[in-house]
Amino acid sequence: MAKKLIGIDLGGTTVKFGILTLDGEVQQKWAIDTNSHDDGVHIVPDIVKSINHRLDLYGLTKDDFVGIGMGSPGTVDIEKGTVIGAYNLNWTTLQEVKKLIEEGTGIPFAIDNDANVAALGERWKGAGENDPNVVFMTLGTGVGGGIVMEGLLLHGNAGAAGEIGHVTIDPNGFDCTCGKKGCLETVASATGVVRVARQLAEEYVGTSPLAAAMNDGVAITSKDIFVAAEKEEDKFALMVVDKVCMYLGLACGNIGNTLNPSSIVIGGGVSAAGEFLRSRVANYFLEYTFPTVQQTTAIKLAVLGNDAGIIGAASLATKFINQKA
The missing domain is CATH 3.30.420.40 (ATPase, nucleotide binding domain)
Incomplete structure (x- = not known):
């Protein structure tokens, strides 16, 4: 079975998800509400839960995926996979996003700023050709x-x-x-x-x-x-x-x-x-x-409209293609 990518577009009101082929074709899409209460502590656990639930639903396992990519508001450290200062998420303190998502799903994870990620989406599969x-x-x-x-x-x-x-x-x-x-x-x-x-x-x-x-x-x-x-x-x-x-x-x-x-x-x-x-x-x-x-x-x-974020996010995970046997 061909490997797949997961793209996540994290916004202040909704979190959008997509399962994509390695060529950037969207196969499944879904969304959940962003729960930014309690300083945004629920956001990452909700994302992990939603991914694991969908994989069960579609009969997929972590081994079917090359990686997960995510676009996030705020100041993103792409090396450490952390976010701080995403005020519409109530993330005022440092969030260990990469660590928690990799621990929760067992899938390699990459993250970047949401505007950068939308740029990657439009460049890859949109007007940027x-x-x-x-x-x-x-x-x-x-x-x-x-x-x-x-x-x-x-x-x-x-x-x-x-x-x-x-x-x-x-x-x-x-x-x-x-x-x-x-x-x-x-x-x-x-x-x-x-x-x-x-x-x-x-x-x-x-x-x-x-x-x-x-x-x-x-x-x-x-x-x-x-x-x-x-x-x-x-x-x-x-x-x-x-x-x-x-x-x-x-x-x-x-x-x-x-x-x-x-x-x-x-x-x-x-x-x-x-x-x-x-x-x-x-x-x-x-x-x-x-x-x-x-x-x-x-x-x-x-x-690409609303899909730019999930497509661009998924493209971040293509860097893991040659890292998994």
Whole structure:
């Protein structure tokens, strides 16, 4: 029987699991709730229990698997297999994730940061088309990313490589939670898009149902803004989208000029705006790049959606293929 991989995508509300072939095809998927009570002490035991339960259900044993890979929020030590500072999991103290999962399942285990893992997924089986040079940018509640260069995921000196959300796009811009000003995250995350809209609404004098709603104190989301721009051609919404896409194009331009990947893949909740977003970012990207990069680096949309995490996580475990007889 062909060996398999397990991929785990650990999030603040759910833990997603997948059993995959060595080629990255998903065979089974399931999910459990993330129980972050009591400082998150239940999370790892719940993961072990769920894996063992599923293996019993499918008539599989630990010997059927090459390894388990997992993407986790927080600061991940990929060598030691530990996590700290994953605040949405209530993991404020050091978690011995690798040790506990290997003890509980008997299967070799590898772990990395969740944004890096999503990058690996999109690069391997998604929009990156398994090219050795791919940058992934995820636009969600924050802005994260991962960089694969010459086939290797870059971690940097302290594991902070790929923190695309903290690229400065406006030195006089909004304050970021990281402590500096004008980070991409402050204008291109779901809340950042709304922040840009609030700023522009103060000076806007034309007619716009969206601007009027904002000035009346109606709560709006980034999705509302993109829908108003694309479906209703609201002039104010189009102005907000243009500004956000300019910032994204500038950040992508800097990444393109520095790394020249084959593609910069945009995923996450905000990317649901689709081609309407991508084409505008790509136009600004062309403004901010030199000819070689313009011709050889493409701006793409992610295609794997929620599966990027489990597929990328499973790819971490492929390193164990030659270690097991």
